[in-house]
Amino acid sequence: ILNVEQSPQSLHVQEGDSTNFTCSFPSSNFYALHWYRWETAKSPEALFVMTLNGDEKKKGRISATLNTKEGYSYLYIKGSQPEDSATYLCAIYNQGGKLIFGQGTELSVKP
Amino acid sequence: DAGVIQSPRHEVTEMGQEVTLRCKPISGHNSLFWYRQTMMRGLELLIYFNNNVPIDDSGMPEDRFSAKMPNASFSTLKIQPSEPRDSAVYFCASSFGAPYGYTFGSGTRLTVV
Numbered sequence: 001i002l003n004v005e006q007s008p009q010s011l012h013v014q015e016g017d018s019t020n021f022t023c024s025f026p027s028s029n030f031y032a033l034h035w036y037r038w039e040t041a042k043s044p045e046a047l048f049v050m051t052l053n054g055d056e057k058k059k060g061r062i063s064a065t066l067n068t069k070e071g072y073s074y075l076y077i078k079g080s081q082p083e084d085s086a087t088y089l090c091a092i093y094n095q096g097g098k099l100i101f102g103q104g105t106e107l108s109v110k111p
Numbered sequence: 112d113a114g115v116i117q118s119p120r121h122e123v124t125e126m127g128q129e130v131t132l133r134c135k136p137i138s139g140h141n142s143l144f145w146y147r148q149t150m151m152r153g154l155e156l157l158i159y160f161n162n163n164v165p166i167d168d169s170g171m172p173e174d175r176f177s178a179k180m181p182n183a184s185f186s187t188l189k190i191q192p193s194e195p196r197d198s199a200v201y202f203c204a205s206s207f208g209a210p211y212g213y214t215f216g217s218g219t220r221l222t223v224v
């Protein structure tokens with residue numbers, strides 16, 4: 001069974017704070033890692049797909065890093081805004097061909 | 112492109128009834144996935160198709176669940192007979208394949224009473 005662990009489970013920050021969360025996964029049979037942003041009452045939206053050890057990707061104030069050897073990825077948000085409030089999902093695509101999701105980190109940004 | 116289209120958006124049905132959920136993937140995507148979202152398990156993969164062929168249905172809870180993809184532009188997930196514990200949001204997603212992100216539909220919220 002492929003376990004994708006995300007921490008923390010939830011996070012409350014003030015507008016303007018920078019924050020980060022972690023996704024941990026088994027490093028064996030790794031193929032790709034996805035990050036998704038999921039707003040309440042909407043569907044998950046892809047942020048990043050990362051495949052190579054050492055990968056760093058950035059979209060606006062959001063960035064992500066990947067370490068496939070030790071089995072973790074960090075998602076960073078710089079200068080959080082209320083509109084960043086959402087659940088951030090990490091998912092691992094292994095060589096078995098399935099995309100398995102973690103439970104997510106629920107971010108709440110207060111004005 | 113209109114994205115992944117799911118119907119209905121909401122479904123309320125009585126226990127024992129047959130329920131059919133529908134999905135139209137993005138044109139050109141060769142992979143289609145059915146996920147179920149519950150409070151306890153988060154997003155769990157039920158089944159996925161590659162080029163209309165079911166590849167892995169090990170996530171399908173039991174024989175009451177079945178899925179088909181008769182062509183590249185349409186898939187169904189059927190529950191017969193439905194039970195209250197099937198109540199959840201069911202998402203369909205499509206993709207070009209492993210290195211690419213998935214595009215999710217808006218989901219079908221199923222309530223079985």
